[in-house]
Amino acid sequence: MKKIASVAAASALALGVSAGAQASETLDSVKSKGFVQCGVSTGLPGFSNPDDKGNWQGMDVDVCRAVAAAVLGDASKVKYIPLTAKERFTALQSGEIDVLSRNTTWTQTRDTQLGLNFAGVNYYDGQGFMVSKNLGVKSALELDGAAVCIQSGTTTELNLSDYFREHKMSFTPVVFDTSDQTVKGFEAGRCDVLTSDQSQLYALRIKLADPGSAMVLPEVISKEPLGPVVRQGDDLWFNIVKWSLNAMITGEELGVTSGNIDSMKDSSNPNIRRFVGLEGPKGQGLELPDDWAYQIVKQVGSYGEVFERNVGEGSPLKISRGVNALWNKGGFLYAPPMR
């Protein structure tokens, strides 16, 4: 199936039927289609996962919804395309999707050699290890000789090799296509350790039959800045996705939420007046309606709301803000000023 998808994408490139690279072509096609095509994961709780009614939910899904709210004024106008780690870049390169929002790590190779642009970071992550509690392991440094389940086509695979090489330990990689399969392999005992980004480990842990039987080790062995990705060469679309994300972060900074934004519209605070599109640059440079940022917060929420709802205290994952707090609250999140 993966093979077919890759071959199809490669032939799409060869036939030249895919979207071209002229400025704003993506925006035009999104407007004429009436929806944003968004590449998401095949199911990762907290980031992109369908709920029991089949509606996609999660941090990454909310980035797609924010883009749809800004461009089309309706956050529900998104078509979700589930992709495996292996398929994701080809799908974006060939124009099958408009934006890839699928817990994708920003690296130099991906940013420079694949014809892609990372529009920012919506979650700062790091790779960790999950082990079964009855192994009695307390640190990743005790993992010499372990069999490790891992998802193919990820930076995780590379970090893992680096980490074990650096610490002169040996390991057996057991590579699966999807994160679901890695969980199955872990549960069946094919491997001692499951490795992935820490946020994913918490998400995958609640998929276990008995989540209490496994624990996440304290070591974080890599930097994994995850963010939305667009095709290179369409600067306007790149800006739209980048500023949709910035608007969510700025929204939290200004204290606006989906609940209070209507009452804040009359605020005398110039920052808020610029945010809701009453003053300042409005939507001009982005070729969007003036109230684009208002629509994002109204329909999707500020970054803080999105975080709490999907992965924070309001979710089964209960991940603390940590480095994903705002810059003035001890985290890394920092959006350039909207003016």
Add this chain to the structure above:
Amino acid sequence: MPSDLKPGVAPSSKPKFWNDPDKRALLFQVLMVLTVVGFIGYLVNNALTNLEQRGITTGFAFLGQTSGFDILLSLVEYDSTHTFGTTFVVGLLNTLLVSALGIILATLIGFVMGVARLSNNWLIGKVAAAYIEIFRNIPLLLQIFFWYFAVLRALPAPRQSIEFGSAFLNVRGLYLPSPVFESGFGLVTIAIGIAIAAVIVLTRWNKKRQDATGQRFPVLWTSLAILFGLPLLAFLVAGMPMSLDYPALQGFNFRGGMTIIPELLALLFALSIYTGAFIAEIVRSGIEAVNKGQTEAASALGLPKGKTLRLVVIPQAMRVIIPPLTSQYLNLAKNSSLATAIGYPDLVSVFMGTTLNQTGQAIEIIFMTMAVYLLISLSVSTLMNWYNKRMALVER
């Protein structure tokens, strides 16, 4: 002038070229070739232009870059410091490994089951028929999942391994003692070479002698004695230059010895049992295609049953069996790419999966992978065609 008109003689001038069927055919063939070449050229050019326009790196330079990831099973020396070129070789060898083992095993299963289905013994015949009908009619991917998730996953954890002497079986695979060759083992290798050569010479000599005098020599037993005796003798003379490395439980897993990973076992079982069912039917049809008169003639000449099968029926059946058998071998080699579903590190999983994703060079990698499968299939096919020619009926 009337003298020019000679009735009954064709006009001497050549017909117009569009009226000459040979030339017309040539013209259309040239046009067709030009169209195909032009179309392919257009596709290649278009792809290159698009890739360049989007700033996607092209070319095969990535093959020299360090891969940075590890692979579960490698027949050559490999770790994450090797290049993407090496990952290609590792994946290719893993594909060849499972294909070769699968072809051997499927052939064995197929021939045994094909003959068994024709057995006069009711039970044997029905068991063979049931096997064929069940495994031929379930999709291969499901069978791979069945072996991997249902059968092998039922095995115990490493610390509760099932022991067979110094071999261990658990959910991580089958752990066997591995031979460690010490200096002086070269003598044994040479002895094996000499033994094989001797057996070939012996067989030829026996055939010549039988043709000339009709006398037969017990080649089978002598050959076996040479094949096993000579290397054993060399082994003892050289002072037993080989020891065994036993697997032992250390930490989480067994270390030492050699490991046959469950992914390989599951894929091998699924491929050979599935293809074996098809081969069984091919063998049955081949045997049934041999005229009953042949068997009757053989028994009239006093040939025992075993020899009738070996010398009369099988050689004739092979002519029917080989062509469809070839396509089953090709199917098996190509189906081995389903390995990626259970994480067996074959070419598709390692090269078209991980390597493609780490480098992002889809077109080059998919092209290389397709070329490899084409090459494997063409080689198998050439080999089988050669064998088919050898087995073909020699008209005298």
